[in-house]
Amino acid sequence: MTLVHGSGARETFDLIMKTIVSKVPERLRKVNGGMGIDVLDDGAVIPIGDKYLVITMDSYTVKPIFFPGGSIGTLAISGTINDLVVMGARPIAIMDSITVEEGFELNVLEKIVNDMIDLLKKYDIPLIGGDFKVMPRGNLDKIIITTTGIGLAQNPIVDTRIRIGDKIIVTDPIASHGAVIIASQLGLLDNIKNIKSDAKPLIDALLPVIEKYGEHIHAARDPTRGGIASILNEWAINNDVTIVIDRSKIPIEPEVRAFLEALGIDFLSVASEGVAILAVDPQYSDDIVNELRSRGCKAEIIGEVVKPQSELLKGKVIAITEIGGRTIVASRGLNLPRIC
Amino acid sequence: MTLVHGSGARETFDLIMKTIVSKVPERLRKVNGGMGIDVLDDGAVIPIGDKYLVITMDSYTVKPIFFPGGSIGTLAISGTINDLVVMGARPIAIMDSITVEEGFELNVLEKIVNDMIDLLKKYDIPLIGGDFKVMPRGNLDKIIITTTGIGLAQNPIVDTRIRIGDKIIVTDPIASHGAVIIASQLGLLDNIKNIKSDAKPLIDALLPVIEKYGEHIHAARDPTRGGIASILNEWAINNDVTIVIDRSKIPIEPEVRAFLEALGIDFLSVASEGVAILAVDPQYSDDIVNELRSRGCKAEIIGEVVKPQSELLKGKVIAITEIGGRTIVASRGLNLPRIC
Numbered sequence: 224m225t226l227v228h229g230s231g232a233r234e235t236f237d238l239i240m241k242t243i244v245s246k247v248p249e250r251l252r253k254v255n256g257g258m259g260i261d262v263l264d265d266g267a268v269i270p271i272g273d274k275y276l277v278i279t280m281d282s283y284t285v286k287p288i289f290f291p292g293g294s295i296g297t298l299a300i301s302g303t304i305n306d307l308v309v310m311g312a313r314p315i316a317i318m319d320s321i322t323v324e325e326g327f328e329l330n331v332l333e334k335i336v337n338d339m340i341d342l343l344k345k346y347d348i349p350l351i352g353g354d355f356k357v358m359p360r361g362n363l364d365k366i367i368i369t370t371t372g373i374g375l376a377q378n379p380i381v382d383t384r385i386r387i388g389d390k391i392i393v394t395d396p397i398a399s400h401g402a403v404i405i406a407s408q409l410g411l412l413d414n415i416k417n418i419k420s421d422a423k424p425l426i427d428a429l430l431p432v433i434e435k436y437g438e439h440i441h442a443a444r445d446p447t448r449g450g451i452a453s454i455l456n457e458w459a460i461n462n463d464v465t466i467v468i469d470r471s472k473i474p475i476e477p478e479v480r481a482f483l484e485a486l487g488i489d490f491l492s493v494a495s496e497g498v499a500i501l502a503v504d505p506q507y508s509d510d511i512v513n514e515l516r517s518r519g520c521k522a523e524i525i526g527e528v529v530k531p532q533s534e535l536l537k538g539k540v541i542a543i544t545e546i547g548g549r550t551i552v553a554s555r556g557l558n559l560p561r562i563c
Numbered sequence: 564m565t566l567v568h569g570s571g572a573r574e575t576f577d578l579i580m581k582t583i584v585s586k587v588p589e590r591l592r593k594v595n596g597g598m599g600i601d602v603l604d605d606g607a608v609i610p611i612g613d614k615y616l617v618i619t620m621d622s623y624t625v626k627p628i629f630f631p632g633g634s635i636g637t638l639a640i641s642g643t644i645n646d647l648v649v650m651g652a653r654p655i656a657i658m659d660s661i662t663v664e665e666g667f668e669l670n671v672l673e674k675i676v677n678d679m680i681d682l683l684k685k686y687d688i689p690l691i692g693g694d695f696k697v698m699p700r701g702n703l704d705k706i707i708i709t710t711t712g713i714g715l716a717q718n719p720i721v722d723t724r725i726r727i728g729d730k731i732i733v734t735d736p737i738a739s740h741g742a743v744i745i746a747s748q749l750g751l752l753d754n755i756k757n758i759k760s761d762a763k764p765l766i767d768a769l770l771p772v773i774e775k776y777g778e779h780i781h782a783a784r785d786p787t788r789g790g791i792a793s794i795l796n797e798w799a800i801n802n803d804v805t806i807v808i809d810r811s812k813i814p815i816e817p818e819v820r821a822f823l824e825a826l827g828i829d830f831l832s833v834a835s836e837g838v839a840i841l842a843v844d845p846q847y848s849d850d851i852v853n854e855l856r857s858r859g860c861k862a863e864i865i866g867e868v869v870k871p872q873s874e875l876l877k878g879k880v881i882a883i884t885e886i887g888g889r890t891i892v893a894s895r896g897l898n899l900p901r902i903c
Contacts, residue, residue: 226667226697239695242673246680251689254656259691267658267691269713272612280658280711281694316594318607318620320709321583327566333582340586349591351599351607354621354709355579357566364701369660369694369709371620373609 258381266310266372268379275379277312279303279372287407288335288365292400292419295368296338301496302447303372304346304424309443309499311433312374314426317343319370320354324363335366346426380433382442385462389441389528390508392501394429394520395421396474397451401493402482415482423497428518436511442502449554451500452491452540456554458502460538468526468552469543491542491552502528598721606650606712608719615719617652619643619712627747628675628705632740632759635708636678641836642787643712644686644764649783649839651773652714654766657683659710660694664703675706686766720773722782725802729781729868730848732841734769734860735761736814737791741833742822755822763837768858776851782842789894791840792831792880796894798842800878808866808892809883831882831892842868 226238244252244260253259257275258268266279283299293301299319307314319339323332343350399421406412425445433440444454451473459466475490483490503511508524515522531537540552566578584592584600593599597615598608606619623639633641639659647654659679663672683690739761746752765785773780784794791813799806815830823830843851848864855862871877880892 226663226665226669226672235695235697238669242669243676243690243695246676247690248684251683251687253691254689257691259656259689260693262692267656269656269691271616276611276616278618278656278658278692278711278713280660280692280709282660282662282696282709284662284696284698316599316607316609316618318618318711320620320622322622322624322707323566325566329566329578329582332566336583336586343591344588347591349594349599350583350587351593351597351609352602352618352620353600355575355583356622356624357575358624358704361704363703363707364698367662367703367707369620369622371618371658371711373618 258379262381266306268310275376277307277310277374277376277379279306280369281306282367282369284367285404288331290407290420291403291412293422294335294338295366296335297342297422298496299368299370300339300342301422301424303370304348304426305445305497305499307372307374308425308430308433309380309445310374310376311378311380311443312376313430314346314348314372314374316349316351316373317370318351318353319368321366321368322356322358322363323366325357325360327365342424346424378437380440380443382444382458383461384441385458385464385502385528386441387464387528387530388505389502390505390524391455391466391468391526391528392503392508392512392522393451393474393525394499394501394515394522395497396476396479396521397446397495397498398475398483398490398493399479400496401450402479405486405488406482415478418476418478421495421497425497425499428515428520429499432511432514432518435514436503436507439504439507440501440511441504443499445495445499447494447496450490450492450494452489452552453554454500455540455552459540463537465529465531465536465539465541466526467529467541467543471545472523472525474521474523598719602721606646608650608716615716617647617650617714617716617719619646620709621646622707622709624707625744628671630747630760631743631752633762634675634678635706636675637682637762638836639708639710640679640682641762641764643710644688644766645785645837645839647712647714648765648770648773649720649785650714650716651718651720651783652716653770654686654688654712654714656689656691656713657710658691658693659708661706661708662696662698662703663706665697665700667705682764686764718777720780720783722784722798723801724781725798725804725842725868726781727804727868727870728845729842730845730864731795731806731808731866731868732843732848732852732862733791733814733865734839734841734855734862735837736816736819736861737786737835737838738815738823738830738833739819740836741790742819745826745828746822755818758816758818761835761837765837765839768855768860769839772851772854772858775854776843776847779844779847780841781844783839785835785839787834787836790830790832790834792829792892793894794840795880795892799880803877805869805871805876805879805881806866807869807881807883811885812863812865814861814863
């Protein structure tokens with residue numbers, strides 16, 4: 224059996240569980256009762272004193288390297304920050320390992336590094352080390368950036384606390400990043416010329432809200448690969464619930480929606496890089512939406528967590544369609560290469 | 564200007580300094596007065612309470628993926644552990660990001676992961692998370708593994724504490740890993756059939772010694788890319804000293820030496836993956852060698868740190884040759900691809 228690019232989130236999840244996680248003995252899956260590899264969340268949590276060290280790791284490749292709204296550098300730093308923020312952690316440092324192909328232009332590398340450092344400066348986050356390698360020509364397509372994010376949390380958000388009745392909130396219009404990348408790859412940027420990638424750190428908009436509402440936020444993620452469809456399915460499966468969302472409530476730029484619909488791509492599966500999805504206590508959902516809006520977000524409540532009506536619906540995500548129908552939302556990786 | 568694979572350590576160092584480090588503002592180069600990107604050591608140090616969190620990051624690619632004595636999996640885990648150990652840190656957890664090319668064989672991935680997990684089990688180190696991606700065919704040659712090592716140190720070893728008179732110790736015969744990889748690439752494995760890669764974690768042999776002798780060990784590194792020539796040059800430059808080594812005192816398997824000499828490759832520049840080089844207080848150098856030998860190492864004192872006899876010799880490494888001559892040891896990356 225060989226490995227295939229662009230497999231669905233479910234297949235990749237199963238592969239990682241079977242090939243890697245299941246081989247790691249129980250005692251070596253986490254440190255000091257924290258959160259480790261068995262959780263498959265964005266990061267790991269290590270209790271240190273009365274706080275929690277949160278460490279995330281992610282590899283970034285994207286084609287094209289530069290796109291409307293940013294570059295692979297913007298993506299790497301935003302993504303790393305956001306992986307920490309959605310776990311409730313304040314970033315304290317980032318490390319990066321950059322691997323480029325022989326023949327990579329130095330001035331292109333400089334532009335990418337500048338994009339990274341501009342964001343680090345803006346949010347005052349130290350870059351404390353890393354690695355840099357040049358691979359022989361033909362061994363790598365251009366560039367891969369792998370980052371490690373290091374953060375501290377008082378109350379890390381673990382995505383297994385979801386309860387029946389929770390409201391699902393999306394912080395901003397989704398799928399703009401994915402749409403821009405798809406359009407770039409297909410030579411169709413003219414079709415969405417007012418749209419830019421949403422890639423940005425969620426520190427200003429989301430972190431203060433997470434710190435304020437703490438335990439009332441039961442789950443938080445940034446819907447990158449696989450879009451919100453992938454995250455919602457993961458939440459439904461891991462918490463044995465049904466999640467119902469209303470497609471007409473989901474914030475999305477009309478131009479992005481029209482572009483993706485014309486291609487037959489469901490926007491629920493398309494990546495965002497500066498948006499978060501939350502599951503929150505219904506008592507606080509309006510307050511949280513208002514707080515997010517006061518910070519410049521276009522947040523919306525898009526659905527809720529319900530008791531599964533049958534065994535079949537346990538672990539499933541249901542979408543109410545624009546004409547009132549109900550469909551099951553599958554979790555699938557988008558079959559287009561290298562989107563985030 | 565484009566980037567070239569296999570450039571010397573000096574060129575890569577200059578490139579990293581110019582393109583990345585110099586762009587990061589002073590205040591964002593470290594956390595809480597720890598050690599950060601300006602040090603260019605194997606890892607970063609963050610003071611946390613009365614201890615120090617040490618975090619390392621490294622990307623591993625090697626051709627062939629399997630070699631006598633191990634695989635890229637052995638290399639990734641040994642290298643990560645050793646980067647922590649030579650900073651005086653006890654590993655508490657590892658994270659990994661594996662990227663493979665589409666079409667990569669699943670059973671090959673499983674073998675590599677097994678090599679990784681076998682070492683983690685042996686040394687009881689948790690694997691607490693990471694990332695896994697499949698890249699489209701043609702975008703990557705086989706596999707890259709990037710790791711993050713997380714450790715705790717009481718007294719991190721900073722390589723700027725080297726003093727005149729320090730003795731240089733090598734813990735075991737050098738260059739076996741590099742020789743095996745070079746032989747594999749050239750189809751010459753028959754010429755060194757008794758040699759295996761030295762890739763192994765340095766926890767049992769070196770960590771107790773570092774913890775026992777603490778501040779008397781002034782510098783420690785594992786001589787991977789560029790071999791001991793590269794590390795010694797870095798130490799000489801960063802500490803404004805001359806380092807003199809005696810080539811006849813350097814432990815190396817005769818078969819490895821003969822093989823490299825036949826190819827015209829200086830063993831000082833060839834990588835080891837389970838060896839450390841130390842600069843220690845001369846008062847303790849014999850004790851440290853004996854302690855290392857009692858733990859199964861073939862440690863030797865190979866040289867010492869001296870006062871530069873002229874401005875020209877400041878920051879230089881001098882080797883006493885087998886016939887008593889003196890040569891300057893240059894730092895150069897080996898021009899053979901993907902050795903570690």
